[in-house]
Amino acid sequence: MLTNKQVSEAVTMIGEMFPDAECELHHSNPFELLIAVVLSAQCTDALVNKVTPDLFNKYKTPEDYVEVSQEELEQDIRSIGLYRNKAKNIKKLSKSLIEQYNGEVPESKEELMELAGVGRKTANVVASVAFGVPAIAVDTHVERVSKRLGICRWKDNVREVENTLMKKVPKEEWSVTHHRLIFFGRYHCKAQSPQCPVCPLLDMCREGKKRMKKRQAAME
DNA sequence: AACTCGGGGCA
DNA sequence: TGCCCAGAGTT
Structure with missing residues (x-):
């Protein structure tokens, strides 16, 4: 499991990958x-x-x-x-x-x-x-990347994923965190095709390292 | 915990 | 043409 410090590092790095992550739905009120x-x-x-x-x-x-x-x-x-x-x-x-x-x-x-x-x-x-209410929306993207990275446990349900994120991320960063994780999941750490070989988070990613090891074994 | 609702997009 | 996408409600 990632420590609070590692989670905050991960969120920062994802922020650099997606500097303008925000709600993508069209709306004016x-x-x-x-x-x-x-x-x-x-x-x-x-x-x-x-x-x-x-x-x-x-x-x-x-x-x-x-x-x-x-x-x-x-x-x-x-x-x-x-x-x-x-x-x-x-x-x-x-x-x-x-x-x-x-x-x-x-x-x-x-x-x-x-x-x-x-x-x-x-x-x-x-x-x-x-x-502007502090909240972290857990959709399938957030759930998947949280589990792959090791922010939470694989068997956690949506509620537990949400609680773990709230525990590991400072309240004032919840809103950016949820948008960043959604972008990361949607465009990079995709369900069927995670971009592990080019992922800046690979060194700290539980699932990424496992996949790369498997990939290595398949090459030999 | 398992099942249902559903068309768009892409290979 | 068949697989993937992605939550809420009900039982």
């Missing part, structure tokens, strides 16, 4: 971000960014989503997949916003997680990106 992150479940941000310009041009407020028919909303987000669930969740979530929060997006992770279609990851992204 907390409500749009919330919708974009809900839509992004189980699909790529790039795909979500293809539908949001038209979507946000058509729907400005929670009322707009409540008033539209389920079928019409489904058609508007059809290309991202899982569209029936997502359309249903967005209508339900919009209704909750109107009834419980005067049409505004709540700022706490706990309140966000009560909303339809909003789980741990989505709540953390919205809270941290839109409201």
Whole structure:
């Protein structure tokens, strides 16, 4: 397991690899971000960014989503997949916003997680990106790189990965940490093709060293 | 813990 | 054309 000092070194090095790591979803306010992150479940941000310009041009407020028919909303987000669930969740979530929060997006992770279609990851992204709440969103990228590097244990569940990251990274760096780990996982430490031979973190990476050793053995 | 929802993108 | 992508809800 990496020490706190090693984790902080790793995060710094990843920061140098991705100096402008930040939320890639198009949005201009907390409500749009919330919708974009809900839509992004189980699909790529790039795909979500293809539908949001038209979507946000058509729907400005929670009322707009409540008033539209389920079928019409489904058609508007059809290309991202899982569209029936997502359309249903967005209508339900919009209704909750109107009834419980005067049409505004709540700022706490706990309140966000009560909303339809909003789980741990989505709540953390919205809270941290839109409201500056300290949080580390653990998606599959963050989970994978945390396990490969040895920040946490292989058998840890999402909650444990999140807790370990929060323990090992100073609170004021949580938001940069989660964006950097996401970029690192998405573009470099990819699920099927980690770029170990050219990785600046190889020396401290548990999985990377194992893979390189295997590679070496295969060469001989 | 396992299962379901799903079309886009790439090889 | 088949595999990979990537969370939340339900049972």
